[in-house]
Amino acid sequence: MKQEALNISNQGEKGLSATKPSKYSEYKRRRKIMLKSQGFITAIILLLAIWSIWGTGFNLLSLFFGTYEILVFIFTDMFPPDLTVIGQLIGPALDTLYMSYVGMVISVVVSLVLGVLAADNLTPHWTIARVSRAVTAFLRSVPAVVWAIILVSGIGLGPLTGTIAIGLSGIGILGKAYAEVLESIDGAQLEGVRATGANWFQVIGQAVWPQFKAGFVSWSLYKLDMNIREAAILGLVGAGGLGYYLQGSINLFQYKEAATAILMIFALILMVEYMTAKIRERII
Amino acid sequence: MMETILEIRQLKKTYPDGTEALKNINLSIKRGEFIVIIGPSGAGKSTFLRSINRLSEPTSGEIIFHGEDIVKANRAKLRKMRRNIGMIFQGFNLVKRLPTVRNVLHGKLGYMSTWKGALGLFNQEEVEEALSILERVGLEDQAFKRADELSGGQQQRVAIARAINQSPSIILADEPIASLDPNSSRVVMDYLQKACQEEGFTTIVNLHQVDFAKEYADRIVGIKNGEIYFDGPVKELSDDVIQSIYAKGKEAMPV
Numbered sequence: 001m002k003q004e005a006l007n008i009s010n011q012g013e014k015g016l017s018a019t020k021p022s023k024y025s026e027y028k029r030r031r032k033i034m035l036k037s038q039g040f041i042t043a044i045i046l047l048l049a050i051w052s053i054w055g056t057g058f059n060l061l062s063l064f065f066g067t068y069e070i071l072v073f074i075f076t077d078m079f080p081p082d083l084t085v086i087g088q089l090i091g092p093a094l095d096t097l098y099m100s101y102v103g104m105v106i107s108v109v110v111s112l113v114l115g116v117l118a119a120d121n122l123t124p125h126w127t128i129a130r131v132s133r134a135v136t137a138f139l140r141s142v143p144a145v146v147w148a149i150i151l152v153s154g155i156g157l158g159p160l161t162g163t164i165a166i167g168l169s170g171i172g173i174l175g176k177a178y179a180e181v182l183e184s185i186d187g188a189q190l191e192g193v194r195a196t197g198a199n200w201f202q203v204i205g206q207a208v209w210p211q212f213k214a215g216f217v218s219w220s221l222y223k224l225d226m227n228i229r230e231a232a233i234l235g236l237v238g239a240g241g242l243g244y245y246l247q248g249s250i251n252l253f254q255y256k257e258a259a260t261a262i263l264m265i266f267a268l269i270l271m272v273e274y275m276t277a278k279i280r281e282r283i284i
Numbered sequence: 285m286m287e288t289i290l291e292i293r294q295l296k297k298t299y300p301d302g303t304e305a306l307k308n309i310n311l312s313i314k315r316g317e318f319i320v321i322i323g324p325s326g327a328g329k330s331t332f333l334r335s336i337n338r339l340s341e342p343t344s345g346e347i348i349f350h351g352e353d354i355v356k357a358n359r360a361k362l363r364k365m366r367r368n369i370g371m372i373f374q375g376f377n378l379v380k381r382l383p384t385v386r387n388v389l390h391g392k393l394g395y396m397s398t399w400k401g402a403l404g405l406f407n408q409e410e411v412e413e414a415l416s417i418l419e420r421v422g423l424e425d426q427a428f429k430r431a432d433e434l435s436g437g438q439q440q441r442v443a444i445a446r447a448i449n450q451s452p453s454i455i456l457a458d459e460p461i462a463s464l465d466p467n468s469s470r471v472v473m474d475y476l477q478k479a480c481q482e483e484g485f486t487t488i489v490n491l492h493q494v495d496f497a498k499e500y501a502d503r504i505v506g507i508k509n510g511e512i513y514f515d516g517p518v519k520e521l522s523d524d525v526i527q528s529i530y531a532k533g534k535e536a537m538p539v
């Protein structure tokens with residue numbers, strides 16, 4: 001038997017030297033296939049771009065005149081913004097903040113569970129990972145606005161609807177992001193802790209969490225940044241907050257009030273981005 | 285001699301891809317022995333050590349530890365047995381972003397409630413014990429540094445401290461010095477040896493360096509092609525035997 005093993009290894013070596021010249025042609029062949037497929041993909045992207053330019057009726061002239069008309073609209077109808085309504089805007093602004101923040105908390109909590117279950121290296125079983133991934137993919141495929149439209153019919157108008165809509169679509173994004181961060185952590189460190197007799201929760205707390213924390217914080221804060229934008233949009237379909245106010249004043253042709261609401265959204269976004277940047281600095 | 289602490293019978297391990305890493309391992313280990321396993325790359329040394337605490341699941345066979353079969357243990361039982369087995373890895377396997385002392389405290393996880401352990405709620409007594417163990421491996425000044433700020437040799441001493449903190453009866457070390465320079469290697473091996481003598485740990489170390497093996501071992505086991513090829517005290521390990529362990533292909537009969 002040992003003799004056999006020896007023969008096999010000899011053959012192996014001979015085989016290697018015999019194939020040496022053809023290794024290069026193999027390399028060339030693979031390279032050619034790769035270049036071909038890259039060329040193919042580039043061609044498809046170009047075709048799609050041409051098709052969509054034609055499909056949307058995009059042309060430079062309308063862009064030019066459109067810009068002109070937008071400027072006229074802004075400077076005659078929206079300018080100057082009616083700052084007297086700021087008092088009325090405080091409430092909706094707080095609603096928008098509340099929707100973004102509570103929406104984030106909901107998606108963080110649920111995504112943590114789904115993320116751990118979906119990550120290949122941590123899941124208790126691969127079927128659970130599949131199911132968890134399917135759930136996040138489904139939630140991700142429905143935009144927050146669509147969730148809001150559906151929820152308005154059930155829960156009614158108001159910030160609660162917006163909060164849940166943002167929370168649901170956020171799970172789709174954070175669940176996937178967390179799972180990917182978790183899959184990239186160093187398994188050797190987990191093994192070191194597991195070998196001491198630690199159980200699953202202890203390995204998660206003591207070996208996974210320290211490696212996961214930075215990615216977790218960045219992604220969650222990034223989601224908060226995104227939520228404040230989404231929350232403003234959601235108001236337009238009746239889910240409360242500044243967007244709802246904006247919608248109301250546009251419907252009544254009160255463009256100078258609308259301008260104030262837009263400025264407020266702008267300020268809110270900048271404020272949240274500033275704060276999340278500070279928090280990120282602190283924690284990471 | 286002394287009582288048998290670990291009895292391995294007909295241990296086999298075949299990886300899912302069909303590699304027969306361990307063919308039929310029988311080994312009886314006495315309390316307090318310092319065993320060094322040598323053998324060529326791919327012989328199955330790591331697989332053997334990792335089978336003992338089931339980081340790698342054996343395909344068949346028995347591993348009797350303190351009178352109980354590890355192979356048959358359920359999850360809860362396995363964790364109890366694992367806390368009694370310290371493991372030291374070639375790559376240290378410390379949690380890099382945590383302070384050194386916390387890595388040592390991890391040695392206590394197997395004795396703690398799930399939630400206290402998961403949240404890292406160690407009490408004063410446990411922290412003081414961990415600090416004193418760090419002192420024993422000469423790292424009292426490094427206790428609050430992040431583990432990855434330490435040199436390789438220091439990290440391996442932290443790993444030894446973590447294992448000591450488990451109060452195990454056996455220590456398994458898989459190539460503990462393979463990624464260290466000769467000086468650090470000696471320091472690490474000395475600390476390992478000292479800990480094992482002081483605490484009476486039974487120790488199984490995989491080593492590539494035959495000279496180190498001869499220097500530290502009471503008993504040497506040579507593994508080749510997934511089988512035990514040599515088993516005896518250091519003085520029986522002649523140059524011929526060493527050569528045939530590391531030689532390729534058919535050689536002298538296994539013991």
Ligand SMILES: Nc1ncnc2c1ncn2[C@@H]1O[C@H](COP(=O)(O)OP(=O)(O)OP(=O)(O)O)[C@@H](O)[C@H]1O
Nearest residue numbers: 299300301303305324325326327328329330331332
């Ligand atoms: N996860 C795995 N899947 C498949 N085969 C594996 C796996 N791990 C190890 N092997 C194979 O099992 C055999 C024994 O490997 P093992 O790592 O135990 O050897 P070793 O003696 O520790 O070698 P080295 O001295 O290089 O560390 C080798 O043929 C190896 O390729």
Ligand SMILES: [Mg+2]
Nearest residue numbers: 329330331459
């Ligand atoms: Mg190995």
